[in-house]
Amino acid sequence: xxxxxxxxxxxxxxxxxxxxxxxxxxxxxxxxxxxxxxxxxxxxxxxxxxxxxxxxxxxxxxxxxxxxxxxxxxxxxxxxxxxxxxxxxxxxxxxxxxxxxxxxxxxxxxxxxxxxxxxxxxxxxxxxxxxxxxxxxxxxxxxxxxxxxxxxxxxxxxxxxxxxxxxxxxxxxxxxxxxxxxxxxxxxxxxxxxxxxxxxxxxxxxxxxxxxxxxxxxxxxxxxxxxxxxxxxxxxxxxxxxxxxxxxxxxxxxxxxxxxxxxxxxxxxxxxxxxxxxxxxxxxxxxxxxxxxxxxxxxxxxxxxxxxxxxxxxxxxxxxxxxxxxxxxxxxxxxxxxxxxxxxxxxxxxxxxxxxxxxxxxxxxxxxxxxxxxxxxxxxxxxxxxxxxxxxxxxxxxxxxxxxxxxxxxxxxxxxxxxxxxxxxxxxxxxxx
Amino acid sequence: xxxxxxxxxxxxxxxxxxxxxxxxxxxxxxxxxxxxxxxxxxxxxxxxxxxxxxxxxxxxxxxxxxxxxxxxxxxxxxxxxxxxxxxxxxxxxxxxxxxxxxxxxxxxxxxxxxxxxxxxxxxxxxxxxxxxxxxxxxxxxxxxxxxxxxxxxxxxxxxxxxxxxxxxxxxxxxxxxxxxxxxxxxxxxxxxxxxxxxxxxxxxxxxxxxxxxxxxxxxxxxxxxxxxxxxxxxxxxxxxxxxxxxxxxxxxxxxxxxxxxxxxxxxxxxxxxxxxxxxxxxxxxxxxxxxxxxxxxxxxxxxxxxxxxxxxxxxxxxxxxxxxxxxxxxxxxxxxxxxxxxxxxxxxxxxxxxxxxxxxxxxxxxxxxxxxxxxxxxxxxxxxxxxxxxxxxxxxxxxxxxxxxxxxxxxxxxxxxxxxxxxxxxxxxxxxx
Numbered sequence: 001x002x003x004x005x006x007x008x009x010x011x012x013x014x015x016x017x018x019x020x021x022x023x024x025x026x027x028x029x030x031x032x033x034x035x036x037x038x039x040x041x042x043x044x045x046x047x048x049x050x051x052x053x054x055x056x057x058x059x060x061x062x063x064x065x066x067x068x069x070x071x072x073x074x075x076x077x078x079x080x081x082x083x084x085x086x087x088x089x090x091x092x093x094x095x096x097x098x099x100x101x102x103x104x105x106x107x108x109x110x111x112x113x114x115x116x117x118x119x120x121x122x123x124x125x126x127x128x129x130x131x132x133x134x135x136x137x138x139x140x141x142x143x144x145x146x147x148x149x150x151x152x153x154x155x156x157x158x159x160x161x162x163x164x165x166x167x168x169x170x171x172x173x174x175x176x177x178x179x180x181x182x183x184x185x186x187x188x189x190x191x192x193x194x195x196x197x198x199x200x201x202x203x204x205x206x207x208x209x210x211x212x213x214x215x216x217x218x219x220x221x222x223x224x225x226x227x228x229x230x231x232x233x234x235x236x237x238x239x240x241x242x243x244x245x246x247x248x249x250x251x252x253x254x255x256x257x258x259x260x261x262x263x264x265x266x267x268x269x270x271x272x273x274x275x276x277x278x279x280x281x282x283x284x285x286x287x288x289x290x291x292x293x294x295x296x297x298x299x300x301x302x303x304x305x306x307x308x309x310x311x312x313x314x315x316x317x318x319x320x321x322x323x324x325x326x327x328x329x330x331x332x333x334x335x336x337x338x339x340x341x342x343x344x345x346x347x348x349x350x351x352x353x354x355x356x357x358x359x360x361x362x363x364x365x366x367x368x369x370x371x372x373x374x375x376x377x378x379x380x381x382x383x384x385x386x387x388x389x390x391x392x393x394x395x396x397x398x399x400x401x402x403x404x405x406x407x408x409x410x411x412x413x414x415x416x417x418x419x420x421x422x423x424x425x426x427x428x429x430x431x432x433x
Numbered sequence: 434x435x436x437x438x439x440x441x442x443x444x445x446x447x448x449x450x451x452x453x454x455x456x457x458x459x460x461x462x463x464x465x466x467x468x469x470x471x472x473x474x475x476x477x478x479x480x481x482x483x484x485x486x487x488x489x490x491x492x493x494x495x496x497x498x499x500x501x502x503x504x505x506x507x508x509x510x511x512x513x514x515x516x517x518x519x520x521x522x523x524x525x526x527x528x529x530x531x532x533x534x535x536x537x538x539x540x541x542x543x544x545x546x547x548x549x550x551x552x553x554x555x556x557x558x559x560x561x562x563x564x565x566x567x568x569x570x571x572x573x574x575x576x577x578x579x580x581x582x583x584x585x586x587x588x589x590x591x592x593x594x595x596x597x598x599x600x601x602x603x604x605x606x607x608x609x610x611x612x613x614x615x616x617x618x619x620x621x622x623x624x625x626x627x628x629x630x631x632x633x634x635x636x637x638x639x640x641x642x643x644x645x646x647x648x649x650x651x652x653x654x655x656x657x658x659x660x661x662x663x664x665x666x667x668x669x670x671x672x673x674x675x676x677x678x679x680x681x682x683x684x685x686x687x688x689x690x691x692x693x694x695x696x697x698x699x700x701x702x703x704x705x706x707x708x709x710x711x712x713x714x715x716x717x718x719x720x721x722x723x724x725x726x727x728x729x730x731x732x733x734x735x736x737x738x739x740x741x742x743x744x745x746x747x748x749x750x751x752x753x754x755x756x757x758x759x760x761x762x763x764x765x766x767x768x769x770x771x772x773x774x775x776x777x778x779x780x781x782x783x784x785x786x787x788x789x790x791x792x793x794x795x796x797x798x799x800x801x802x803x804x805x806x807x808x809x810x811x812x813x814x815x816x817x818x819x820x821x822x823x824x825x826x827x828x829x830x831x832x833x834x835x836x837x838x839x840x841x842x843x844x845x846x847x848x849x850x851x852x853x854x855x856x857x858x859x860x861x862x863x864x865x866x
Contacts, residue, residue, distance in 0.1 A: 029584055132581065138728040140581030147580070148565065148573030148749040149731065151462055238672045276735055295571040295735065295745040300708055302731035312728040316581040327762050356434065 012082030013306030115221025138309030218337030346403030445515030448740030548654025572744030651770030781838030
């Protein structure tokens with residue numbers, strides 16, 4: 001029997017690209033690939049910036065410095081895009097899709113920016129567009145949402161989808177350290193970039209939320225801004241308070257239904273109960289927690305970054321696309337639900353933790369409490385701590401509408417007895433038995 | 434456009450079957466099914482024992498008391514088998530597969546008994562055979578092993594795959610209660626059967642290990658006996674010891690590579706470190722932990738039982754089979770790796786916890802220790818507790834070969850100073866950062 005060859009081109013040979021090419025060249029894995037797909041996979045080209053640089057494990061004859069030419073190769077079946085960024089990655093991908101070549105990418109920013117259009121383009125040309133590695137590194141959550149949970153009505157998806165911030169917050173929790181010290185340590189260890197903005201200001205998590213939401217609910221991927229708050233304001237006193245109250249602070253990506261046709265998509269730090277499965281996701285691990293109407297709670301956990309775990313996710317996509325090629329078919333793209341509307345952040349209800357630095361003098365609590373009352377924000381518990389310059393009031397509210405909490409914060413900041421607003425974090429309730 | 438209809442027959446209308454039929458009849462879910470599969474799904478028959486019994490949510494006109502006739506219907510596309518047990522379930526499934534009808538089942542016992550033959554029969558007839566609900570209830574782990582991880586070399590799969598025993602062990606841990614008391618409570622709550630043998634003696638977990646192993650490694654499903662130890666011997670003193678040492682006791686299903694071509698498949702209680710992700714899986718929850726060479730650790734968590742979660746898994750399979758039908762194709766079955774050999778239990782190395790009840794008299798420890806030494810089992814730590822009739826020695830060994838530990842236990846039992854062997858549990862090492 002003549003087994004068909006599936007020809008793969010790879011753009012980018014960094015950690016992920018190199019690991020992928022080596023996996024695809026691994027004899028022992030080829031057996032699994034061939035048996036399962038009744039075909040063999042061959043890497044026909046690897047586009048890199050510098051073709052002179054030695055790349056162990058990659059045949060030098062495969063290297064090219066012209067990614068667009070690779071994307072346009074006549075004999076290509078699958079293009080793997082690992083360059084990242086919007087352009088020129090988008091040009092390469094569109095070139096391939098336009099010719100019916102399936103595309104596998106790890107490019108979360110690009111998918112969040114124009115995933116709807118690219119998925120449509122793939123479908124029109126009978127090609128696949130897979131991007132499992134764009135969310136949660138090696139965790140196969142996207143395929144599960146596409147297939148196993150396709151018949152389920154999902155109510156909420158919450159993920160720890162950024163390893164850098166989870167490393168930082170985990171360290172702050174376990175060691176009581178300050179944000180700046182831990183950030184410096186994370187940078188020294190290579191867990192955080194020299195410019196950590198994309199991670200610590202939750203741009204990365206926000207893009208991943210958009211991708212998760214599109215598969216869980218059918219929201220569009222067309223570069224919409226979603227609610228985004230970073231972790232730079234989280235202080236060790238907040239971590240302490242959370243611990244005493246039975247919570248941990250995590251940067252969460254959240255997408256959830258609000259009422260019949262509303263969707264709220266957000267990325268922000270939040271307090272979650274210590275017995276919640278997400279609370280025990282430490283260090284650079286990632287996890288995605290899905291609540292379905294019928295399935296109940298489900299969680300996926302794994303390594304959110306790293307060349308090899310990410311390459312595994314890319315490999316799973318390549319294999320799926322290869323099997324589809326052999327069968328002369330492609331997967332249907334995610335379906336957009338036109339009825340859904342994005343609910344403004346201010347309209348969402350949540351429990352909040354609010355910590356304010358105050359003057360240590362009589363009557364402060366009364367004036368602060370009256371501001372909460374004016375805006376209809378009901379207080380569940382209050383803790384007074386520190387003395388003198390360090391005096392602090394920490395509140396946990398009952399469930400309140402976000403815009404009322406925001407107005408409360410604004411008015412509190414105007415009080416003479418208030419030095420500064422320390423933190424305002426959402427509190428996620430509900431553990432799992 | 435004329436959308437094709439996919440005709441589904443369901444055998445069994447218990448909790449899972451009823452929930453499934455209602456999900457398939459749910460208008461809001463039909464939209465997702467139709468959009469995604471470009472087809473609609475219709476339930477054409479539900480086989481039950483008693484067609485007179487009122488079944489809310491199921492059209493009485495669909496009911497039949499002849500499952501074999503349903504399986505043999507000319508117009509059937511997919512048969513869902515939820516009757517359980519080996520026969521007559523096997524006859525129904527074979528009848529359908531022989532005619533090219535795809536089969537979805539939750540029948541773990543049947544799959545463990547003759548899954549290889551049934552998968553082959555399905556493949557020969559161009560039909561699908563899916564059984565996601567057979568392991569981990571609503572957790573979509575089997576499809577992930579088939580697809581996303583198909584290109585990965587998996588080293589070990591460890592699962593908490595039996596909710597009843599996890600409920601019992603969790604209660605024993607959180608309340609310090611004895612096994613018999615908690616079993617009675619579980620039976621009163623409906624979490625354990627009147628005859629709990631299948632659960633507490635790990636028959637259920639063993640069948641699930643075989644299914645996980647077939648997809649993770651390519652082992653056969655043909656009714657082989659695998660290593661199986663129940664939880665009836667776990668005492669509250671063992672739970673206490675585990676806690677003090679930083680461990681929890683869980684009933685684990687384990688399938689792992691041993692050397693180049695060996696596989697060990699086992700179901701037994703084990704001590705796992707408190708910071709291992711599996712340690713925080715409480716109550717009736719299930720979880721499967723997978724260690725891949727490149728992916729690193731991955732974990733899936735969710736509800737392991739219950740009509741609705743299980744029905745969600747069955748629905749995912751029905752949907753996948755329906756999409757395949759519309760596309761005129763079927764998935765390739767798991768591939769058997771002929772080189773693999775089952776490694777006898779005695780050859781496996783592990784750290785062990787051994788607790789023995791002894792006479793409270795001088796010289797006991799010396800005689801006990803000499804037995805360990807004779808069999809080359811090295812002791813990592815020892816704890817002496819209790820007095821008089823309650824005196825007890827608890828050991829944790831270094832990694833030792835199981836048959837040497839078994840020989841040690843046999844010889845220990847012969848010592849005059851030893852009253853009885855209390856427990857002998859494997860200790861799983863290695864948490865996840």
